[in-house]
Amino acid sequence: MNEITVVFNLESPQEKEKNILISIGDRPEENLLFKFIIGCDGTWETLREFGFEETVEWMPKEEGKYIIMVQAKRKDSTKPFDYVTRLDYIIGKVEEKIISNVNLDKQLLDLGDKLKVSVDVKKMPVMYRYWIRENDNWELAKDYSADNTLIWSVKSTGKQEVLVECKTLDSKNKYDDFEKVQFEVKSVKKLEITNFKCLTEEMLVGSELVFQVDAAYQDNRMILYKFIKIYSDGRIKCLQDYSTKRIVEYIEKKDGDYRLLCMARDMYSQNEYDDRAVINYTVKPYREVCIQSFTSDLSSPQISSTNVTLKTIVKGGRELLYRYIIDGNEGEDSGYIKNDTYLWKTKKPGEYKIIVWVKDSSSKENYEASSTMNFTIDELNREPAKIQDIILDKDNKLVKNDTVNIKVIAHGGTELRYSFHVFKDGAEVEKIDYGSCCWVNFTPEEGGNYEIEARVKDKYSKRNYDSHYVINLEVYDFMPARIDHILLPTKEYYVVGDNISYSIITLNTKKILMRYVMYINGHQVEDTGYVKHKKYALTPKCSGVYSFQIYAKNVDSTKDFDCRRDIKIIVHEALPVTNTRLQFDRTKININETLTVTAASEGGKEVKYEFYLMERGDWCLVQRYSRKNYYSFIPFSTGNYKILVLSKSEHKRSAYEDYAMMEFNVE
Template sequence: MNEIIIGYNKESPQEKNSEIKINIIDKPKENLLFKYIVGFNGAWETLKEFSEDESIIWKPEIEGSYILMVQAKEENSTKSFDYVSKNEYIIGKLSKDENELIKDIHLNKKKFCVGEKIHLKVETKQSSVLYRYMIKENEKWILAKDYSKENAFVCSVKDPGEHEILVQCKLLDSRENFQEARKVEYKVVEMKKLEINVFKCLTSELLVDEELVFEVGAQYDDNRMILYKFVKINSNGQTKCIQDYSTKKVVSYKENNSGKYRILCLAKDMYSPKQYDDRAIMHYEVKPYKKVEILSFVSDLSSPQIMEKSITFKAVASGGKELRYRYLIEGPKNENSGYIKSSEYIWEPKESGDYKINLFVKDVSFTGKYEDGKSILFTIDEIPRDPVKIDEIILDKKESVLVKESVNIKVIAEGGITLLYSFIIRKDSVEKERIDYGECNWVKFTPELEGRFEIEIRVKDKYSDKVFDVHEIKHIDAYKYIPANIDYVLMEPKEYYLIGDQMVLDVITQDTEEILIKYVLQINGHKVEETDYVKSKRYILTPKCSGRYIVKVYAKNKKSDKKFDSSKEVSIVVNDAPPVTNTTIKCDRFSFSPNEPIEITAESNGGKDVVYEFYLMEKSEWNLVQKYSKKNYYDFIPFTKGIYKILALAKSNYNKKAYEDYCMIDIKVTEKLSIKDLVDNKDIQQLKHIVDNNILSDLKLTEEERKSLI
């Protein structure tokens, strides 16, 4: 009954002579024929015989209660009808109020955005009413919630457009499919298109084992919740999810291998039915280390020099992880140092002439010939002379200064007759200032801009016709502020941390008063706490659960506009209990005979809720005889003579490892022997077992046995 859903253009009740359109709202299948029948005061009248028409016009002339019936059948069906539905319809004011169930239907609003929730509430005139809710999808009514006593209905909207909800009601004792039905319309509009407009890397240098930080930004409605997913793709196309859908716009990770990568960001509205609403991809390359660059290459003695005079070449290079230096000397007598760890090389020339000293630098992992190189021309004379030599360069401040902060540079040199000094200041390889040769051996330098400045110090003898006899280069970095640098994160050295042990981290930085510190605590991969930037250089933590604790420490200068200037990470494993150690096995007797029970007891130090497992080796085969439990003893009866072995494994109950500690003993089962027999047979192992396990007092020994044992 009521397999067809019937609708009307005018809700019951209506006045007589009204033109009422009866139409089929939903049908069980396609290609059906429909017959329309009306019943009044026990008499039935066919309004229209079977046809394909899914609607007719009915014009009642008499007031009263009518039954409208629709029969349907398949075109070739031999039955009188296959499906049927009927509804009650009131004409006139007759019992209008008595037959109406629905008083009103309330929606929280008429216009929704995709993803929002509809809250519908039905107000009825009677109690004991059942409610059914249907939603129209693709011109078909879909049952959303079957009959229940709940007069409220909630659902989320997914598709934009004009939509309807059909509410059907009937009394609790009604046998009808429904007694009254009403539709309510609402509109769903597209949300503002989500668009990723920013996707950038916040890390200036992308290096292996350094934290890579990426940030994404998007345009969207302010009242929407946006989720972001980040996927890393390597050069082979292999993917790894760095962050699943989350509201976090900033993601970071450490790359273990160098190479070219892509990072894909997927963004979607939390309520969007799509897999994603927008996406962006960034190409980047992770280098194994900073670019290798030779900052300076000088000698401690100026050219020319005499034979057999030791000359030290010094190199200052930056970048790389583990640098190697090669000194290649070309001239009358060649030398090749090969790649060495030391940045200094001592050369003792054996022949006079003109030489070219080549310096090549590379990281130990680099497979090419070199990554950077420089050369010095040098002359070796046979005539001895007192060379010009720079002994020391003194700065009254550190090599990192603030903009407009002065630093005094003083040169200590020796040799020659009368020494002259020249200073050349460069920035980004461009000469900014030059102080020509004079007798003043110091200069006051005040940087006006941010950046790295190169100070070349030249020294020569007054009577020398060379550009300089010796020179050296110093680098000074000028900042608007001195970037924070974490030198160390100190904590009490401890092999084992337990729950409840207080852990104190002290951060050691320079320019302490200007530095702010942020602490981020992660427990087992979950961020638990993140402080603001604070002055305190101490972080105190008392763990309340076991696991891996990671404390990330970020430092920045008060004036810094970066997220951080420097960072370090401390990893600590916190355990529930100290490790199980010093496991021993005791036995209740000293001699072992066949058919006599033996009790073995295991004891350990440390651990928490320690459990024990026992293995028995009999006839050269090991067997598990007692699984892990808190029972620390095991009883067995040897039935034959021979060598038996007992293995006891011990661990804390929470520990998932196979074991933490173990102990094993041998038991020799023979004919029953007395203490005197053991002494006479010199059975040292059994006698030692008696003494070590303190079972002497438990034995009932004769005076002769006691004396023999002693």
């Protein structure tokens, strides 16, 4: 900017209708084409198009603040211009100085700050007008008024100016005096989204999806985030409008491919967004169906008429269906059933191929996973050894270096022998050969998924085993936190001022950290971060819907959380108004005598009452809602009367919460 020196034969300010000669002084290079442009109040006029002439005459006919702009370019240049200079020029007569000083509360501001301008003058009364120059354009900030102050929100960065014009009340000039003061708005570090990720490990229909965006920006700046979900057909849905919350959660109800757009901007930015990022994700209807184990309670071979139970252990799916196909001399097909076990009643000897198909009930495929085993049925009459049960002294979820005792309950045979095989990720890592001991202690030294196969056979059996059973163990480097119970107060109706506390019951308490996040009417008001205490208490100071997100994680966990539970309660302003009743100030009611009826009730807060009176069969409102709990009147005729009172708390918007009615006779 201002790369060319421009000189005037007459210095600013000048009166209108004077010939002002604008000339080119120093220039960055020779043989340039020059264009002269005049601007005032947002309107631009070209004095001369591009040419080699270096001077131009200008005769302004109106007073005002002008911008003289000179553009220059090389003869063969394809750009609109290569150099430019802008200068201010004032046209108008200044007879005497009115302004003594223009004060700014600060010369250097941050984007979004408020600039406070105050003007000192030498005489009164005068009127003030304020202009702000942003991006080389003058913008009227405040038209003529008697106010000698201006408060202006700065909206762009860079060097700027404030122009104050003053004139007396009877002046016919556009202004009698003016003063310009410069200020600067600091540029802020460019906002940049550095990471956009999904915190949910498995994206499934019906489960909560949690996305988090990280951004780099200048300290002490307030950043707003907006999240828009984009469907595969191009439809969009705003999940969160601009907010400081950088984590968005929602539950997807339909599987498919989606995109999530995050737009981030500085709170004071004039842009729709300062940076944006998109993440593509696929929501599956359920976890992938995977057969972990397909076994039989009896090992092959077996004799005819033996009942063999087939068992399938499967992970994934929502509502699994199983189909058992037995191919051999006496074939069977169970069709798809919901049971993961199938009783095969053997009838004929021979070689059999047993197949299991598994799929989710919603799948249109023949099957999603399958497994096969071979089985022999012969005619020898023998009483096989059979495993009846496997007993663990602990849960099947362990921490490494923790020992579990595994005991086999079996019957049959003449003298049983037991063997144990340990598999990790499908590979055998340890085994105990056949012996008379029916139990074993297993201590995993690494985390992972383990299968322990217990085998049983008769001492004199020539088979590898007569019966076997597989159990699955999940071994962790540490035990993930799990919230077993949340002990809630016995109250069902909460009011402002109640003491509300929650006790959290978890396993392995010393290693568990808790985090409590509280929302009131959808607005986050507290986030404790991770703390050790397992109790959360509060005393609500306002009514509304209180939502609590309770997170738990092991101190060794690298996840944001291992377990989460949500609680929602409604806190009322007060107990409901109940037991409203009426009482007269006398027992005998006579004509032409003043009667006062008083209302009382229980519960509520700042209870109001409204009275209705029925006289001669017509109801009439006699006293509108107020804190006044009594009504006095004189019955002027005998007969039957009724008095009705409605009651409600001050804050209630309903017509009433409770009422009472009394009937009486006037003699």
